[in-house]
Structure formats: C-alpha cells, structure tokens
Amino acid sequence: MTGSLTIVGLGPGSPELMTPAASSALCQATDLVGYATYLARVPIVEGQTRHASDNRVELDRARHALALASEGRRVVVVSSGDPGVFAMAAAVFEAIESGEAAWRALDVRVEPGVTAMLAAAALAGAPLGGDFCAISLSDNLKSWDTIERRLQAAATADFVIALYNPASQSRPHQLTRTFELLRQWKAGSTIVLFVRAAGSTDARLNITTLAEASAAAADMRTMVIIGSSTTRLITREGAIPSVYTPRSEISRP
Amino acid sequence: MTGSLTIVGLGPGSPELMTPAASSALCQATDLVGYATYLARVPIVEGQTRHASDNRVELDRARHALALASEGRRVVVVSSGDPGVFAMAAAVFEAIESGEAAWRALDVRVEPGVTAMLAAAALAGAPLGGDFCAISLSDNLKSWDTIERRLQAAATADFVIALYNPASQSRPHQLTRTFELLRQWKAGSTIVLFVRAAGSTDARLNITTLAEASAAAADMRTMVIIGSSTTRLITREGAIPSVYTPRSEISRP
Numbered sequence: 001m002t003g004s005l006t007i008v009g010l011g012p013g014s015p016e017l018m019t020p021a022a023s024s025a026l027c028q029a030t031d032l033v034g035y036a037t038y039l040a041r042v043p044i045v046e047g048q049t050r051h052a053s054d055n056r057v058e059l060d061r062a063r064h065a066l067a068l069a070s071e072g073r074r075v076v077v078v079s080s081g082d083p084g085v086f087a088m089a090a091a092v093f094e095a096i097e098s099g100e101a102a103w104r105a106l107d108v109r110v111e112p113g114v115t116a117m118l119a120a121a122a123l124a125g126a127p128l129g130g131d132f133c134a135i136s137l138s139d140n141l142k143s144w145d146t147i148e149r150r151l152q153a154a155a156t157a158d159f160v161i162a163l164y165n166p167a168s169q170s171r172p173h174q175l176t177r178t179f180e181l182l183r184q185w186k187a188g189s190t191i192v193l194f195v196r197a198a199g200s201t202d203a204r205l206n207i208t209t210l211a212e213a214s215a216a217a218a219d220m221r222t223m224v225i226i227g228s229s230t231t232r233l234i235t236r237e238g239a240i241p242s243v244y245t246p247r248s249e250i251s252r253p
Numbered sequence: 254m255t256g257s258l259t260i261v262g263l264g265p266g267s268p269e270l271m272t273p274a275a276s277s278a279l280c281q282a283t284d285l286v287g288y289a290t291y292l293a294r295v296p297i298v299e300g301q302t303r304h305a306s307d308n309r310v311e312l313d314r315a316r317h318a319l320a321l322a323s324e325g326r327r328v329v330v331v332s333s334g335d336p337g338v339f340a341m342a343a344a345v346f347e348a349i350e351s352g353e354a355a356w357r358a359l360d361v362r363v364e365p366g367v368t369a370m371l372a373a374a375a376l377a378g379a380p381l382g383g384d385f386c387a388i389s390l391s392d393n394l395k396s397w398d399t400i401e402r403r404l405q406a407a408a409t410a411d412f413v414i415a416l417y418n419p420a421s422q423s424r425p426h427q428l429t430r431t432f433e434l435l436r437q438w439k440a441g442s443t444i445v446l447f448v449r450a451a452g453s454t455d456a457r458l459n460i461t462t463l464a465e466a467s468a469a470a471a472d473m474r475t476m477v478i479i480g481s482s483t484t485r486l487i488t489r490e491g492a493i494p495s496v497y498t499p500r501s502e503i504s505r506p
Contacts, residue, residue: 012365016277019367021269058500082367084374086500090382093497097487105490110375112265112452114272114335114365121337122363129343130395131403133386133412142383142502146411150384153410157403159386199365234350237358244346247311247339249395 003069005106006076007083007092009113010041012199017119022111025076033065034078034088042078058088062095066103082115086136086164117162119199120223124207125234125242127193127225130249132160137167137174144174151178155185160231160245163224167215175215175224182226186210191227191243198223207233207243256322258359259329260336260345262366263294265452270372275364278329286318287331287341295331311341315348319356335368339389339417370415372452373476377460378487378495380446380478383502385413390420390427397427404431408438413484413498416477420468428468428477435479439463444480444496451476460486460496 006025011017026032026042036052051068053061062077069075079088089110096103121128133154139147154161161182166175182190188211196204196219206217210226218224231245259278264270279285279295289305304321306314315330322328332341342363349356374381386407392400407414414435419428435443441464449457449472459470463479471477484498 011272014274016274017272017365019264019270019272021267024269082371082375084371084379084381086382089375089379090497090500093379093382093487093495094499096489096495097485101490104487105492107492108489108495110379112270112367112371112375114367115371118335118337118365118368122335122342122365126337126342126346126363128337129339129346131386131388133384133407135384141500146502150410150412153406153412154386157406158399159403159406232350234346234357236349236361237354239358239360242346242349242361244343246347247343247394249399 003072003106004074005065005069005092006109006111007079007089008076008111009079009081009083009087010038011114012081012116012119013197014199014201017114017199019111019113022113025111028074029076030074031068032076032078033061038078038080058091059095062088062091063099065092066095066099066106069106070100070102082113083110084112085115085134114199116164116198116223117225120193120195120225123195123198123203123205124193126244127227127231128160128162129245129247130160130228130230132162134162134164136164137178138165138171139174148181151181152185155182158228160228161226166218166222166224168220172215175218179210179213179215183210187229190229191231191233193225193243194218194222195225196222205240207241256325256359257327258318258322258345259362259364260332260342261329261364262332262335262340263291264367265334265369265372266450267452267454270367270452272364272366275366278364281327282329283327284321285329285331286314291331291333311344312348315341315345316352318345319348319352319359322359323355335366336363337365338368338387367452369417369451369476370478373446373448373478376448376451376456376458377446379497380480380484381413381415382498382500383413383481383483385415387415387417389417390431391418391424392427401434404434405438408435411481413481414479419471419475419477421473425468428471432463432466432468436463440482443482444484444486446478446496447471448476448478450474458493460494
C-alpha cells in the first residue's frame with residue numbers, strides 16, 4: 001500500500017458546509033490526525049484510527065501525520081474551515097520541507113473548504129463584495145509590528161478587513177489596540193461586524209460601528225469584519241439588517 | 254406561498270466542491286436565475302424554471318430574481334465560487350436597496366461556497382498560509398487608480414496577493430501593468446502562481462517568479478497568486494513542486 005496524506009477542511013461548522021470531496025477523503029482514510037475538537041465533528045468510520053491532539057503543537061501533529069503516511073497509511077489531517085487559511089496546510093508543508101527526504105515523495109493533497117470569513121460574510125449579507133484582506137491578529141508567529149503595518153496598509157487603501165483569531169484568553173489586548181489604530185485612519189461610522197460561530201446553527205451576528213466597537217464582543221470563535229468606506233447597511237422589514245459592500249466604487253451622478 | 258431568495262455559490266467547478274447546503278437550496282428552488290454557463294452546472298430538477306442570462310447585466314438579473322421572489326417563488330440566484338466574493342450577492346443587495354420597498358421584507362439568504370482562490374491555493378500547496386489580500390483587477394466598477402493604490406499597499410505591507418479577474422479580452426493590459434508595478438516593490442524572485450480552472454478536473458498550475466511572470470499566461474478562468482517575501486517552493490520527488498507561505502514570520506536563530 002502506498003501512503004498518502006490529505007489535508008482536509010471541514011468548513012466552518014455545520015456538516016452542510018463540508019464539501020463532498022472532504023467527506024469522501026475522510027471516509028477513505030485509515031488514519032485521522034487533528035485537534036480533538038475538530039475530530040469530534042467527523043462521523044465515525046469503522047476500522048479508522050484517530051490521533052487526537054490539543055490545538056497547539058501543529059508542527060508535531062504534521063510530522064506525526066507524515067510519519068504515518070510514509071509507513072503506507074492513508075492519512076487525513078483534519079482542519080477547520082479551509083486548511084490553507086490560518087490552519088494546518090502550511091504546517092504540513094513546513095514539516096515536509098524540514099523533515100525526512102522521503103516525505104517529499106509522498107502523495108500530498110489539500111482539499112479546500114469554506115473558510116470562516118465566507119460563512120461570516122454570508123450571514124451578514126455581502127460585506128466582502130469589494131477588495132478585501134484577511135489578517136490573523138495572533139502574534140504568536142509574527143511580530144505585532146508586522147500586524148500594525150498590515151492594518152495600516154489595509155485601512156489606508158480602503159480594503160474590507162477580515163480579522164482571524166481576533167482574541168483569546170492569552171491575548172485580550174490586540175483587538176482593543178486594533179480598533180484604536182483603525183480609528184486613526186477610518187471613519188467612526190465604518191461598519192464593524194462580529195460574527196460568532198459562523199456557519200454553525202448557533203451563529204450570532206452583531207453589527208456595530210468602528211466608533212462603538214469593543215473588543216469585549218469577540219472571543220476565539222469570533223470573526224471580525226471591518227467594512228471599507230463604501231460598505232453599507234440596509235434596514236430590512238421584519239429581519240436583521242443586511243450589510244454589503246457595493247461592487248461599484250465609481251460615483252454615479 | 255411565501256417567496257424567498259437564496260444566493261448560492263456552486264464552488265469553483267467540480268460538483269465535489271459544492272456544499273450540501275448549496276445542493277439542497279438548488280433542489281428546493283422553484284426558479285433558478287443565473288449566467289447560463291453556471292446554470293449548466295446545476296442538475297436538472299423537474300418542474301423547476303430556469304432563467305438564464307449572459308454574464309453582464311448583473312443588476313438586471315438580481316432585480317428579476319427579486320421580482321420572482323416577491324411573487325411568491327422560491328428563487329435561487331446561481332453564482333460561481335462563493336457568491337459574496339466578486340460575484341452575485343453584492344448585486345442582489347444593491348438591487349434590494351435601490352428597489353421596491355417590499356423587497357426588503359423578503360427572506361434573503363446567502364449560501365457560502367469555496368471561492369476560486371482557495372481551490373487555486375489548495376492545488377499549489379498552501380500559498381495563502383499568511384495574511385493575504387484579494388483584489389479584482391477589473392476596472393469596470395472602480396477606477397484603475399484605486400486598484401494601483403491597493404496593489405501598492407498590499408505589496409509594501411507584504412501580503413500574499415490573490416488576483417481575481419486578472420485579464421479578459423477587453424482588458425488585456427491590466428495584468429501587464431500590475432506585474433510592472435509589483436516589480437517596483439517586490440523582489441524579482443517572488444513566487445507567482447497562475448492557476449487555470451482551479452477546482453475543476455482540467456485545472457492547470459504554472460509556477461513562476463515575478464521577474465518572469467507574463468500576463469499572457471492568464472485568461473478569464475485564471476487566478477493569479479503572488480507570494481509574500483516568505484512564500485517558498487519545495488521541490489518534491491516525482492511531483493510538481495509545492496508552494497507555501499510559512500505560518501511564522503519570526504526569524505529563528
């Protein structure tokens with residue numbers, strides 16, 4: 001048996017948002033490797049071995065998966081959302097590059113998925129309708145200076161900004177600082193969305209403005225989306241308002 | 254019967270990348286509205302009415318869909334990729350805002366999907382592993398100055414850059430100009446990916462550098478991804494190379 005490794009994105013939460021390609025890869029695996037919380041979302045297949053870990057040590061998890069694949073196993077590394085967006089795919093390629101030469105000959109594939117910002121945007125309307133940036137606020141793996149430089153670039157060039165990992169118990173201050181910075185460059189009336197558990201049945205949307213936005217509204221399961229200068233709110237009868245960024249940035253008479 | 258309107262993303266091409274939620278919405282519709290090429294990807298359901306159009310007149314298409322929904326139909330607007338990313342969702346909300354008051358009371362939903370850049374990235378490895386921007390190079394709906402300003406911001410703040418709509422027959426020069434501009438701010442050795450028909454069975458990956466990149470390699474079905482300064486290429490035995498952006502941007506001794 002020739003081993004293989006597929007890095008699969010489960011989507012943002014609901015099984016209804018997982019692609020058939022991801023489901024199929026999960027069914028065919030001999031071994032699943034991943035953070036225990038994500039493995040718990042995968043239906044049990046008889047005879048399959050599960051290797052659960054905590055949500056740190058991503059590189060160790062990647063190496064473990066590669067070692068299993070090189071023993072001839074059909075391994076799936078389980079990621080949330082899309083595996084290529086602030087998730088496990090980059091860790092696997094890092095492990096390949098720094099690891100055993102034989103790992104470079106393995107059949108390695110990435111199965112894309114619906115990343116959290118797309119599900120968050122869909123719940124609100126179409127806030128990502130214009131050019132946009134995705135920035136992780138975690139400074140575990142990059143300097144805070146780099147993050148500030150990117151926030152400034154994104155704000156001054158008027159991108160819509162999607163923030164991944166906006167806050168955690170060990171990092172409560174980054175999001176407060178982010179809002180302070182953005183207020184220097186963007187109008188206080190700029191629309192800000194907090195979407196918790198996007199793509200799950202318990203998803204929750206909170207619409208506010210940059211002037212009013214408070215970091216206390218976010219936790220580890222929250223996506224924060226900050227509008228561009230053209231992002232708009234439509235009040236809707238009998239429903240929560242919709243937020244969208246018009247396709248056109250050309251003023252018409 | 255109460256009408257509804259759901260804007261659905263089919264994903265980038267293969268039916269294996271369409272979510273079950275999107276499939277379910279398509280099955281339950283009484284009316285499908287969309288660009289003929291996308292409607293052709295949707296399995297026929299008996300009794301369903303299809304309203305096919307060309308790929309322009311997005312706002313007209315949106316208004317037609319809203320009018321049908323307000324007559325009590327269960328309407329699905331069909332989009333490629335994710336409907337919120339350079340696709341139909343923003344057009345529908347524009348039509349709601351500028352349209353009949355009754356349209357604001359309709360049940361309007363967006364079903365997210367796998368957008369082209371995620372499928373393109375998955376084919377190459379994990380090039381979107383760091384902070385990234387998505388920019389549409391079409392200047393039909395925004396000024397070229399706005400696009401240049403965003404390219405400069407994205408390049409100088411060292412984002413990975415995903416370019417949607419990089420070229421079409423009526424716009425052959427934008428991508429050439431984009432590469433010229435980016436060479437002012439980014440190293441010639443920066444990795445550039447051209448991914449044609451990402452997420453389809455006939456997907457094709459072309460890996461080059463910014464110094465060598467030519468606009469002739471792109472057409473309407475191509476995604477262009479331009480690496481950050483840390484994006485790397487791994488040569489792999491018996492396979493095309495993998496491209497990834499490491500999670501860490503902190504130099505380690």
